[in-house]
Amino acid sequence: MSQPYSAPPEGHVSHSRLERVLRSGRFAITAELNPPDSADPADVYEAARPLGEVADAINATDASGANCHMSSIGISALLTRAGYSPVYQISCRDRNRIAIQGDVLGAAAMGVSNVLCLTGDGVGVGDQPGAKPVFDFDSLSLLRTIKTMRDERKFLSGRTIKNPPQLFLGAAENPCIPPYDWRPERLAKKVEAGAEYIQTNYIYDVPLFEKFMARVRDLGLDKKVYILAGVGPLASARAARWMRSNVPGIHVPDAVIDRMEKAEKPGQEGKKICVELIQQMREIAGVSGVHVMAYRKEHEVSEIIRESGVLASRKR
Amino acid sequence: MYRIRLFAIRHSRSFEWIYKRLERAMIALDPLLGKIGYDRVERPVAFVEKCVKTVLFDCKMCGQCVLSSTGMSCPMNCPKQLRNGPCGGVRPGGFCEVKPDMKCVWALAWDGASRMKGGAQIHTVLPPVERNLEGSSSWLRVSREKAAHLREAREKRRTAIADAFPDARANEPSAAPLAEEPAQAVKGSK
Ligand code: SF4
Numbered sequence: 100m101s102q103p104y105s106a107p108p109e110g111h112v113s114h115s116r117l118e119r120v121l122r123s124g125r126f127a128i129t130a131e132l133n134p135p136d137s138a139d140p141a142d143v144y145e146a147a148r149p150l151g152e153v154a155d156a157i158n159a160t161d162a163s164g165a166n167c168h169m170s171s172i173g174i175s176a177l178l179t180r181a182g183y184s185p186v187y188q189i190s191c192r193d194r195n196r197i198a199i200q201g202d203v204l205g206a207a208a209m210g211v212s213n214v215l216c217l218t219g220d221g222v223g224v225g226d227q228p229g230a231k232p233v234f235d236f237d238s239l240s241l242l243r244t245i246k247t248m249r250d251e252r253k254f255l256s257g258r259t260i261k262n263p264p265q266l267f268l269g270a271a272e273n274p275c276i277p278p279y280d281w282r283p284e285r286l287a288k289k290v291e292a293g294a295e296y297i298q299t300n301y302i303y304d305v306p307l308f309e310k311f312m313a314r315v316r317d318l319g320l321d322k323k324v325y326i327l328a329g330v331g332p333l334a335s336a337r338a339a340r341w342m343r344s345n346v347p348g349i350h351v352p353d354a355v356i357d358r359m360e361k362a363e364k365p366g367q368e369g370k371k372i373c374v375e376l377i378q379q380m381r382e383i384a385g386v387s388g389v390h391v392m393a394y395r396k397e398h399e400v401s402e403i404i405r406e407s408g409v410l411a412s413r414k415r
Numbered sequence: 416m417y418r419i420r421l422f423a424i425r426h427s428r429s430f431e432w433i434y435k436r437l438e439r440a441m442i443a444l445d446p447l448l449g450k451i452g453y454d455r456v457e458r459p460v461a462f463v464e465k466c467v468k469t470v471l472f473d474c475k476m477c478g479q480c481v482l483s484s485t486g487m488s489c490p491m492n493c494p495k496q497l498r499n500g501p502c503g504g505v506r507p508g509g510f511c512e513v514k515p516d517m518k519c520v521w522a523l524a525w526d527g528a529s530r531m532k533g534g535a536q537i538h539t540v541l542p543p544v545e546r547n548l549e550g551s552s553s554w555l556r557v558s559r560e561k562a563a564h565l566r567e568a569r570e571k572r573r574t575a576i577a578d579a580f581p582d583a584r585a586n587e588p589s590a591a592p593l594a595e596e597p598a599q600a601v602k603g604s605k
Contacts, residue, residue, distance in 0.1 A: 191495075192495075196543060218495060218497060218502040218503065219495075220504060220512070221494060221495065221504070221512055221513040223513055224512075232494070232495065234495045234496050234497070235543055235546075236543050237495070237496075237497040237498055237499050237543070238499070239498075239499035239500070239540050239541075240498065240499065240540070240541065240542055240543045243540055243542070271503060272503070273503035276503070276504075276505050276506075276507075277505050277506075277507065277508070277509045277519075277522060278501065278505065278509060278519075278521075278522045278525055278526075280525075281500075281501070281522075281525040284525070284538070285500045285501065287538065288499060288500060288538055288540060291538070291540055292499070292540045300503055347503070347504030347512045348502075348503040348504040348505070348512070350507075
């Protein structure tokens with residue numbers, strides 16, 4: 100692992116492998132790790148192993164869906180120790196500006212070189228709906244704050260940071276939910292705030308995503324930010340329906356659910372749909388990679404990526 | 416009230432016009448307010464502001480009003496109090512993730528902004544709310560800030576001189592002054 104305080108390579112903001120892959124024009128792959136409900140590092144490493152085989156970076160989620168699990172900073176620290184490159188996800192739901200700015204320095208000190216700034220789902224959908232929602236920052240003011248810490252070497256208070264955190268800055272976008280017309284504009288705003296790469300939410304509606312991407316290209320955003328399209332295998336028609344109505348911000352078209360319903364082996368079909376999606380994403384101009392979110396199915400990720408063939412064209 | 420708030424957003428353009436007028440009046444009043452003392456007018460003005468804006472916009476008196484950059488849709492009504500656009504959880508039909516019976520504040524904001532002359536302001540990246548300003552008057556803050564801005568612009572030339580002659584500024588500051596000048600000291604100023 101490179102020393103955190105050596106200068107990043109020319110034209111780069113960090114030592115991130117993800118940044119290097121994207122800037123060199125190769126198709127990038129990131130994958131989400133499902134955080135364990137456990138304090139045993141072995142549980143993290145077990146989940147990371149199959150992802151590490153194919154992914155340029157592994158996302159450590161921050162209590163996504165407002166459900167409590169091992170923290171993203173803990174997972175990120177474990178991953179860097181084992182030589183993996185994590186994406187440290189920060190949600191604005193649970194911590195205020197004092198905690199977050201401190202954690203950003205802590206994460207960078209532990210060798211984290213990618214962050215993903217998220218608003219976060221409301222506490223109401225999670226396992227502890229009585230919790231106090233914080234939302235001191237939103238994802239954009241958070242992006243701008245970390246950018247300021249990195250580039251201006253300052254906290255929001257104006258106090259100087261001796262050695263700035265060298266972080267590749269990411270944000271999320273959700274192209275397939277309303278207000279559709281404004282999603283690309285919002286993306287532009289995220290770029291303005293400091294986003295250098297984007298990981299989208301699950302995309303199952305390719306025509307809708309293509310429309311989004313057309314507008315993104317019109318705005319010239321594909322030249323300013325790397326976009327990784329979010330994909331993932333569905334487990335069954337029932338699970339897909341449940342997700343659609345219970346997890347905020349997930350859109351699964353009826354056609355996809357139908358296809359799952361008719362399949363003899365829904366698990367296989369879900370994987371096949373995912374492989375096809377990756378191949379389709381690859382053909383869309385302005386898409387720089389995919390972000391695979393396989394809920395409780397980490398072991399399938401490397402197979403899905405290999406079957407999609409996206410790595411074949413890439414020297415690793 | 417929700418219904419009146421929706422009405423205000425539907426008529427965002429008219430409210431934008433009214434707000435511009437109000438802003439100009441407040442800036443013109445700056446010298447007077449300064450003389451009376453902003454401290455003394457703070458409570459009564461904040462009270463009036465609260466009454467008016469609560470009715471019209473469901474205002475929460477965050478003290479840092481940004482209605483002109485949010486299509487006249489008050490972002491403090493977003494359960495996540497986002498200041499820069501909708502979250503990723505907006506429901507089909509544009510309803511809120513957290514309060515499913517309410518239209519997403521930010522879906523409304525983009526809609527309101529599309530009817531406003533200065534609607535493009537919605538692209539401005541806004542900082543987080545300073546919670547210690549909650550309850551204070553935004554109107555007075557706007558008048559102070561805009562007046563300060565005008566003063567700054569007027570004094571830009573002087574600042575440039577001070578920057579260009581740093582030694583003079585350090586050793587002989589009155590040769591490259593920066594402190595505010597009383598009107599009587601400057602020829603030709605009103
Ligand atoms: S759906 Fe809209 S109003 Fe509701 S929390 Fe998200 S941004 Fe705020």
